[in-house]
Amino acid sequence: MALVTYELDDHVATITLNRPDARNAINGALREDLNAAWERFRGDEDAWVAILTANGDVYCAGGDLKDGEGSVGTFAGTFWEKPTINSFESGMELFKPTIAAVHGPCIGYGLTGVLFCDFVIASTEAVFRFPEVTIGVPTIVGAIRLPQRVGWANAMELLLTGEPMSAERAKEIGLVWRLVEPDDLQAEARRWAHTLTKAAPLAQRATKEVAWRTADMGWVESVRFGEVMRKVAGATEDVREGLRAWQEKRTPRWRGR
Known part of the structure; x- marks a missing residue:
């Protein structure tokens, strides 16, 4: 079973995290599939817009603490020379429009990926969290990206407490662009994606x-x-x-x- 699926329809690529039995937590195998999906989207001239979403009740539980090897990607070089731009959420240059359609908990690596999408459409049941500081680990890429997105104090609210943030609060600070009812999430994401495909x-x-x-x-x-x-x-x-x-x-x- 593919841990990330890629479907293309009418110039819209839907990239779906597909490890619901593990709350879509990112392990090495899922990371490889996710990177491959974004590489495919970037190189596919028939794919104009991407929707990033997930199967199951949890959007993404973050890194898999039980099976974390390879979850941040594979690297070459010495300890101090490992490249860090190795995935979509760490800064892959991708200038096609991207949409995140988020439901349920969106945690850690999952939230970092959402931050790199141009548009975040969230269910009212979505919850956002960077929990790393609660286990003694710093958040890195999220800490670089989030202040640019929502302003300093709002970013620190998420980054320095590790506490969950409601969809309503995320909409208030600008993390979420559009808030919809759970049953409307996928339809709204596709509607907006098709609006984007009307432009050159x-x-x-x-x-x-x-x-x-x-x-x-x-x-x-x-x-x-x-x-x-x-x-x-x-x-x-x-x-x-x-x-x-x-x-x-x-x-x-x-x-x-």
Whole structure:
């Protein structure tokens, strides 16, 4: 049985954690499947948007403390030279739109993965938690990413207490983008994914890359990089199709090239 499933339908890839008997806790085998799914999505030109979700009552229980070997990935090099960008949640460069559809407890590594999604749609029954400090372990990637997402004090609320946070509180601080009833979660995620597929996929990726990279750039460098990306995107077939569709007053037929 695949511990992570990958399904593609109408340009939307659904990546599903599929270890419900272990509360979708991440062990080495699940980690390998999850990394492979994200690599597949990144390289699949027919996949324009991804939904990250899970089977079972628990979205993700975090790292598997009973079977943790390989849960953070496999590495080459010496102790101090291990690469850390080895997965989606640790910073894989991926500029296609991503959606997390979260229900139930979302803990540790699971929450770190959610933080790297562009949109977080959560069930009212979702609960978010970084419990590492309660067992004497620091949170690393979550600590890097979370303050940028929700602000300093809100991030420290999660990171320094290890206490669970309700879906309502997560929506209040900006961790959750949209809150829905449990029965509506998957339909809402797919509805939004299909809304995203109406836009030109290559223009979306260029826009997201500009937003991502310029966060650490000065203003002049940011604008110059953005204008280069405009020229790159301007050379695609989709730009010509978009202009023709506008002139002909019809819906564009994007091809992603």
